[in-house]
Amino acid sequence: MNSLIFRTIAPLLVAVMLVFSVFVLLRGHNEPGGGFIGGLIAASALTIYGMAMGVAAARTALKAHPLAYAGFGVALAGLAGVLSILFDVPFLTGLWSSFEFDGVEVAISTPMVFDIGVYFVVFGTISAVALALEDDEGGA
Amino acid sequence: MEVTPDIAIALAVLLPFLAAALAPLIHRLVGDLSGWVVALVPVAAFIALWPLLERTSTGEVVRVAWPWAPSWGLELSFLIDGLSLVFALTIAGVGAFVLLYSGAYLKGHRQGRFLGFLLAFMGAMQGLVLADNLVALYLFWELTSVASFLLIGFDHTRQAARRAAIQALVVTGLGGLALLAAGVAIYAITGGWALSAAGDLKGNAAYPLLVGLVLLAAFTKSAQLPFHFWLPNAMEAPTPVSAYLHSATMVQGGVYLVARMTPHLGGEAIWNLTLMAFGGATLLWGAIAALLQTDLKQMLAQTTLASLGLLMLLLGAGTELAVTAAVLYFVAHALYKAGLFLVVGAIDHGTGTRDITMLGGLRDPMTVSFIGTIMASAAMFGLPPLIGFFAKEEMYAALALGQLESLLALAALVLGNGLLGAIGLALLIKPFMGQLLTTPIEPHEAPVAMLAGPVVLGLLGIFLGFIPALVGELAVAPATSAILGVAVDTHLKFAVDLFGPAFWLSVATWVLAIGLFLRLDLARSLLRRLATTIGWTFDTGFDWVYFGIVRFAGAVTRLLHHGRLELYLFVVFVLLVVAAIGPLWLMDGLPRGPQSLDLRFYEWGLVGLAVLGVGTVVYARRRLFAILALGVQGLAVALLYLVFGAPDLSFTQFMVEILSVVILALVMTRLDLDSADPRPLEDWARDGGVALLGGVAVTTLLWAVIEGPFDLRLSTFFNAHSVPIAHGHNIVNVILVDFRGLDTLGEISVVMTAGIAILALIRGARRQRPVEVVPAEPQPQPKRRAARKAAP
Numbered sequence: 001m002n003s004l005i006f007r008t009i010a011p012l013l014v015a016v017m018l019v020f021s022v023f024v025l026l027r028g029h030n031e032p033g034g035g036f037i038g039g040l041i042a043a044s045a046l047t048i049y050g051m052a053m054g055v056a057a058a059r060t061a062l063k064a065h066p067l068a069y070a071g072f073g074v075a076l077a078g079l080a081g082v083l084s085i086l087f088d089v090p091f092l093t094g095l096w097s098s099f100e101f102d103g104v105e106v107a108i109s110t111p112m113v114f115d116i117g118v119y120f121v122v123f124g125t126i127s128a129v130a131l132a133l134e135d136d137e138g139g140a
Numbered sequence: 141m142e143v144t145p146d147i148a149i150a151l152a153v154l155l156p157f158l159a160a161a162l163a164p165l166i167h168r169l170v171g172d173l174s175g176w177v178v179a180l181v182p183v184a185a186f187i188a189l190w191p192l193l194e195r196t197s198t199g200e201v202v203r204v205a206w207p208w209a210p211s212w213g214l215e216l217s218f219l220i221d222g223l224s225l226v227f228a229l230t231i232a233g234v235g236a237f238v239l240l241y242s243g244a245y246l247k248g249h250r251q252g253r254f255l256g257f258l259l260a261f262m263g264a265m266q267g268l269v270l271a272d273n274l275v276a277l278y279l280f281w282e283l284t285s286v287a288s289f290l291l292i293g294f295d296h297t298r299q300a301a302r303r304a305a306i307q308a309l310v311v312t313g314l315g316g317l318a319l320l321a322a323g324v325a326i327y328a329i330t331g332g333w334a335l336s337a338a339g340d341l342k343g344n345a346a347y348p349l350l351v352g353l354v355l356l357a358a359f360t361k362s363a364q365l366p367f368h369f370w371l372p373n374a375m376e377a378p379t380p381v382s383a384y385l386h387s388a389t390m391v392q393g394g395v396y397l398v399a400r401m402t403p404h405l406g407g408e409a410i411w412n413l414t415l416m417a418f419g420g421a422t423l424l425w426g427a428i429a430a431l432l433q434t435d436l437k438q439m440l441a442q443t444t445l446a447s448l449g450l451l452m453l454l455l456g457a458g459t460e461l462a463v464t465a466a467v468l469y470f471v472a473h474a475l476y477k478a479g480l481f482l483v484v485g486a487i488d489h490g491t492g493t494r495d496i497t498m499l500g501g502l503r504d505p506m507t508v509s510f511i512g513t514i515m516a517s518a519a520m521f522g523l524p525p526l527i528g529f530f531a532k533e534e535m536y537a538a539l540a541l542g543q544l545e546s547l548l549a550l551a552a553l554v555l556g557n558g559l560l561g562a563i564g565l566a567l568l569i570k571p572f573m574g575q576l577l578t579t580p581i582e583p584h585e586a587p588v589a590m591l592a593g594p595v596v597l598g599l600l601g602i603f604l605g606f607i608p609a610l611v612g613e614l615a616v617a618p619a620t621s622a623i624l625g626v627a628v629d630t631h632l633k634f635a636v637d638l639f640g641p642a643f644w645l646s647v648a649t650w651v652l653a654i655g656l657f658l659r660l661d662l663a664r665s666l667l668r669r670l671a672t673t674i675g676w677t678f679d680t681g682f683d684w685v686y687f688g689i690v691r692f693a694g695a696v697t698r699l700l701h702h703g704r705l706e707l708y709l710f711v712v713f714v715l716l717v718v719a720a721i722g723p724l725w726l727m728d729g730l731p732r733g734p735q736s737l738d739l740r741f742y743e744w745g746l747v748g749l750a751v752l753g754v755g756t757v758v759y760a761r762r763r764l765f766a767i768l769a770l771g772v773q774g775l776a777v778a779l780l781y782l783v784f785g786a787p788d789l790s791f792t793q794f795m796v797e798i799l800s801v802v803i804l805a806l807v808m809t810r811l812d813l814d815s816a817d818p819r820p821l822e823d824w825a826r827d828g829g830v831a832l833l834g835g836v837a838v839t840t841l842l843w844a845v846i847e848g849p850f851d852l853r854l855s856t857f858f859n860a861h862s863v864p865i866a867h868g869h870n871i872v873n874v875i876l877v878d879f880r881g882l883d884t885l886g887e888i889s890v891v892m893t894a895g896i897a898i899l900a901l902i903r904g905a906r907r908q909r910p911v912e913v914v915p916a917e918p919q920p921q922p923k924r925r926a927a928r929k930a931a932p
Contacts, residue, residue: 024791028870028873029867029868029869029870029873029874029877030868030869030870031869031870032787032788032791032870033788033791033870033873034788034870034872034873034876034877035876035877036792036876037788037791037792037795040792040795040796040799041795043799044795044798044799044802047799047802067892067895067896067899070891070892070895071892073888073892074885074888074889074892077884077885077888078885081881081882081885091882092881092882092885094865094866094867094878094881096867107867109867111866111868111874111877111878111881112877114877114878114881114884114885115873115876115877117888118876118877118884118888121888121891121892122888122891124892124895125891125892125894125895126799126895128895128898128899129803129895129898129899130799130802130803130806132898132899132902132903133803133806133807133810133902134806
């Protein structure tokens with residue numbers, strides 16, 4: 001899509017979408033959102049970037065193969081489950097902890113780590129498929 | 141250090157597997173000495189197991205159990221009694237010499253792998269004879285089959301070796317499945333996996349089934365008629381393998397199974413007569429087929445069949461004397477047959493041939509092999525005072541006084557032993573006596589490592605013959621007691637009863653053997669002519685069945701996997717319709733449908749938008765337009781979700797719809813299709829009909845679900861527990877990442893795998909593309925192609 005307007009606006013749009021996807025991911029436990037939807041938003045962002053700047057640029061921006069992100073996600077989700085075993089509770093039992101940051105209580109938990117894993121899997125897989133389909137010159 | 145039974149079991153069963161993994165490394169470190177090093181593994185097992193003889197000889201049963209899968213009630217349990225100990229000591233003892241021999245027999249880089257396979261087999265075989273748990277028994281049983289497959293096919297560049305390996309695996313694998321079924325049946329009946337706790341199963345209704353399954357497993361493993369054909373073919377394996385797996389140990393697995401099952405299943409006519417009939421037939425078949433052969437290894441293979449049949453026959457007879465004879469014969473056979481195989485390997489190694497007609501006069505160049513053969517042949521011939529003689533005396537004594545079937549069995553035994561004796565004489569006299577014949581290699585003696593086995597095993601056969609009372613007390617009587625389930629005293633003693641019928645039957649056997657030996661060439665040519673006349677063998681029968689199954693599978697695959705995408709989709713959607721409506725219609729559960737449609741105006745608007753989208757999909761002339769219209773319909777559905785209070789679902793639906801439109805559009809440009817849909821009218825009607833039916837079916841199903849009572853239990857549970865347990869207000873998300881986290885973990889793995897598969901598909905399509913399109917040219921306008929169909 002060789003449009004100057006699109007190419008100019010795309011990076012801005014992509015940046016906003018990526019930030020929004022992380023926001024959606026993190027609010028997911030209490031408000032509508034979560035890893036799956038966040039991953040979809042991030043993947044859409046990357047698809048737009050690929051359309052505007054070319055697949056090669058999108059791949060360069062990613063640094064790693066998109067499926068590597070998916071693999072990392074599965075591993076992260078699995079590790080979040082394994083962590084429970086170290087605390088002598090069944091696999092995938094949620095572990096919670098919280099700390100104070102600037103006067104606000106911030107909760108961290110293994111379900112959150114798990115959800116981040118889901119985010120990466122969805123992002124990586126959809127991006128991989130979309131980029132491969134956009135790419136005409138090979139290198140899937 | 142006190143060697144407790146669990147250490148002994150670990151040394152016998154687990155250490156070989158560990159050593160198997162290390163064998164290639166050991167070979168790299170010590171080179172051609174590896175045979176000597178790995179032989180220490182069975183020696184350690186032997187030394188650890190030996191003291192237990194004292195305990196089992198008093199009738200004690202030693203049990204060792206380790207936790208395995210407690211939640212399934214499974215423990216890795218082992219049982220050492222007279223029977224399993226005799227087998228375990230034989231496996232360890234013969235195994236030591238076979239490993240030593242292999243180190244010298246097979247030189248070069250493949251030795252490490254070969255020794256590894258042999259060690260893994262040894263561990264599996266020890267596990268098989270020591271296991272008490274039925275699951276473990278099955279596991280080790282199959283592991284021996286796998287090890288046998290690897291070892292038969294070790295020389296995998298030869299087609300014959302590959303075929304023999306597959307044949308052995310298929311036949312013994314069939315038996316393995318039968319054993320698994322038998323194990324499950326016993327578990328269903330008794331409620332436990334421990335075989336020792338199974339008790340007497342004869343009264344059970346499933347008894348005939350159990351007998352059939354166990355005997356099928358035993359007959360395939362121990363190569364009984366009509367499954368015998370794989371064993372002679374298994375001689376494609378290197379000679380130490382034939383000596384160890386295919387005569388002394390693995391093929392005895394079936395015999396062991398029958399012996400082990402005798403307390404649980406034995407005693408009824410169906411068990412005893414089946415064993416006697418098949419055992420007797422195999423005995424005679426093998427003994428006669430041995431006469432046909434001129435290859436020394438094939439002769440031995442056929443006599444092994446005969447000996448296995450003989451053991452089955454004796455176990456089938458089932459009397460105290462017969463079982464004693466079987467145990468004695470098992471030990472004697474393992475000693476002499478392993479020795480003979482090892483000598484044959486030495487002859488092959490030293491002269492370059494195994495053909496009995498090309499060998500002669502080897503007594504001078506291969507004196508030590510000659511001595512080993514004398515001892516083994518004498519045992520096979522059954523001369524006193526070798527252990528083989530006592531085994532023969534026992535079996536004759538067992539059957540001499542009895543019913544018709546006993547007398548028939550006795551006749552088969554005398555005839556079979558006579559034939560085996562003749563082969564024993566032929567193996568000794570033909571290659572070693574007479575004129576020295578010229579052979580492919582100048583005859584020379586084998587190295588020490590290859591001679592240790594035949595000589596020591598032969599000497600052992602003689603030595604045990606001098607102490608029959610002790611052998612009886614320590615090994616034979618405890619094993620017999622374990623098989624029969626009652627305490628048995630030994631009656632073996634170092635004496636020959638010159639006036640008993642057994643001795644005169646022995647004499648008759650010898651006369652028969654010598655007579656047959658003198659007429660061996662005549663018998664061979666007669667049998668050859670007979671075999672040519674028949675022209676059909678069990679081996680060709682196997683091929684017929686085996687390749688028949690392969691052809692059948694091919695035909696079924698071609699029928700179902702025809703490669704026409706529109707037919708696949710047609711079948712899938714028709715089945716979807718049937719699955720959705722069929723059960724409702726059959727069980728009278730068709731919904732009544734909505735009574736009134738009470739929708740607000742904006743809800744009507746959204747429904748209208750969706751209908752408009754779908755209608756546009758159908759009427760659109762251009763594909764890109766149809767895809768966009770489909771997206772409009774999807775967005776309308778997403779808005780409906782939002783209106784009915786499911787923001788999460790709606791949110792996701794939005795994203796999925798957007799990405800679907802993008803990806804579908806990308807796929808369409810890649811497929812290089814016509815921009816319009818060129819389907820003929822009848823295809824259009826068929827696809828449209830299926831689409832309409834699909835819509836009706838899904839709608840009906842949904843209505844039926846809505847009309848049913850709404851089960852609130854899950855909603856209540858999640859509402860109540862989402863915040864206190866999982867600290868989250870968004871129930872959907874909490875379910876996904878916490879309550880049903882394992883499901884999600886599985887789903888994301890599937891998502892990733894699907895991604896990999898899609899990339900592979902795209903890459904495959906790309907590889908074919910350059911044939912059609914010249915890549916250097918700028919892409920011209922999409923060419924119009926012959927009518928290609930796309931899925932709607």
